[in-house]
Amino acid sequence: MSKKEDEITWKDIEIGAIVTEPGSTAEYKTGDWRSQAPTYNTDRCIKCGICQVFCPEGCVEQDAGGYFIANMYWCKGCGICARECPTGVITMVEETE
Template sequence: MSWDISNIQEWSWKEHPIGAVIKAPGNSRLIKTGGWRSLRPIRDEEQCNDCLICFIFCPEMSILVADEKIEKIDLDFCKGCGICAEECPRDAIEIIDEIEAQTKEKSGT
């Protein structure tokens, strides 16, 4: 099923289609919720001191840790909420536009 969302900016809550019902618990591992993301966190490895505060606050468990260090942000599940950037005491996470990030990735810049 698909919807025409070309004028979504003009929608009120009444225009939004009724959402799906999830009947099977524990299926969030299968559904890559990062596909909803419109903003992307970028961690500055130089600025980060691996305090792990972002790991504690991330509501999606998208900040992966190995050997008590940040390994990466799992973009398959990160929703781009920005909480990690808000809580980082060293301003080591920048939130950028997702489309812009993808464009940069494709162009290799």
């Protein structure tokens, strides 16, 4: 749908609230759920990608330098990446804002 979620009126709702466009779940900002965010000490990163494999949200992306970084639009702050990282790159930090 071309409209943003908070612009959709009741008249825009498809019959039976059926979703006719694939991939629309990607617009859902699960990053709102987060209370802790992963922070990275990339000096220790061996670019193994284990954090990407374990991320239940599938939000870890490889950046231009080859480092694996969570996308904050979707990251729920569960901390699984920090727990699984074999070299201790990731520390979860309370988000205060």
